[in-house]
Amino acid sequence: MELFGQTVICGILLGGMYALIAIGMTLIMGVMKIINLAHGALVMVGMYVTYFCFQEFGIDPYFGMFLSMPVLFFIGCLIQKYMINRLVEVESILPENQVLLTVGIMLVLTEAARLIFKSDYRSVATGYSSSTVFLGGMSISVPMVIGFFIAMVFTFLLHLFLTKTDLGKSIRATSQDRDAATYLGVNASRITMITFGIGSALAATGGSLLLPLFYLWPDIGHLFTAKSFIITILGGMGSTMGAIIGGLILGMAESLGATYISMGYKDMVGLVIFLLVLLFLPGGFRSLAKR
């Protein structure tokens, strides 16, 4: 029972942080209607920025992320404005070449990181990295708890931003109907750029929160791309609430799978759930709530 409880709690905590990364992706997907395979690479870049701050200036990862967020916001805006946006105007047979462009961006980011930081596995050794708290008989890692709460705070702030501010409302309007939003005076291309930036910044935040828990190497991006896809589909595209629920479900499924099936099949559990949801519940869990 204690093992079960620990597994579930661990999964929920991890899932909350995954959710933050996935919200970034779901925002971008909602506004731009493209599959962004470079999202994991953006997470990776965010993690490296935080890592660099820690290594060179001794800035704690939880403060370093406030540096990596604006950096990634800027990178995201540039990528959207000068690469992906240009492709919208180009005519081609397969609309999927936008996806391929994001693959190209992913390659460039990953290899640039490899060139600068080499392929070595790196980790951030802070005083609290391996400390745990005990809850009954269950031991829970401290960085997980801190990360989870910060992730939830950010999600709440983002929710406020999207529902209360003008800019947030414009983002939601653009994602619902781009043309209608344009008629009503929303500068859709500017909003798209800002959304890509915010999505990237959220990816960086999620990555920085996970930095004390994960090893860091240039290819770690693939892992996060896969996870945020699964979460986005689970929760329904473009839904913040859905992404949180999807993240929690994925986190729990992974940690239950790792404990009770085997560590090697951990990633497969998520993928199988992903396929099943895609087939039988195409709107994600959000469509259940609407019924």
Added chain:
Amino acid sequence: MKNKSVLINIAVLLAALLVPVVIKAPYHLHIIILIIIWSIIGTAWNLLGGYAGQVSFGHAAFFGLGAYSAGLLKFHFDISPWWGVLLGPIIATLVSLPIGLICFRLRGPYFALAMLSLGEIFRLLFTNLSNFTNGARGVMIMPDITSKMFYYYISLFILVLTLFTTYRIVNSKVGYYLVSIREDQDAATSLGIPTTLYKNLALLPSAFFTGMAGAFYMNYVAFIDPNIVFNLSNVSVMVILVVMLGGVATTWGPTVGAAIYIFLGELFRATLGSANVLVFGVLVCLIILFLPNGIVGEMNTLKRLVRRKKGLPGGERNEFLRG
């Protein structure tokens, strides 16, 4: 017009048959064999992804299944892996049946994602079923034949077979159905085309030849592990890039794409050192931004422009096929 293109094709084939006579260096032949392997996969992918418009991010699954069928024949039963070149495609085709039934319920980006996750599922499955597949240690065989020339002709034969089959399918009724599905699936359905059936008909040969390429790869390279043959970025995405570069929905596009890709890849590796993949990635971005329909695809547009200026007819059929 038709006779001319047949003559050109025969001339290209003859030139290809003479290649090992001219090029003797094993390294150069190795590069050419790699190009041919990628042309086979690219052509097979193009049938489903280019003509039918069902962009698959999971062709590594078929490639890996073909490769593993050949490797495991030797590993478990001590049967020559060359039988795998027959068995591999059959297994890949059989597996593609349920995959098609599942994934063709989905459209566009959702289909792409479903295939992507299926490819990853196969990779994880073959990594973890270590009793059967020898897990991450991979399968290694001792090849009986080491002459590159032999492998060259076998791979060339498979490529010709693939190109011919694809060409016949594309220029038949089925081919037009596939293009109509790509252009507008709802319109195709309303005209009475059973879209799911025809998508499956495109998937089966696609999986078949990808599996064959996989089995040949096993025989040629003699070592595989799940992270090589089921790799998402080095197989599934690579094949899409090859086709995109060469020209989506063109007969020769994948071959041209593969030739340029492998050649540039080797060139960069030799000259740029550790920055080679970075330059490659930049190149990918540039190609997609400025040559969205690939080299062969843009060539047709250029020709058409020239023709329109001169007021000459021609190229209608191609135009229709490409939409």
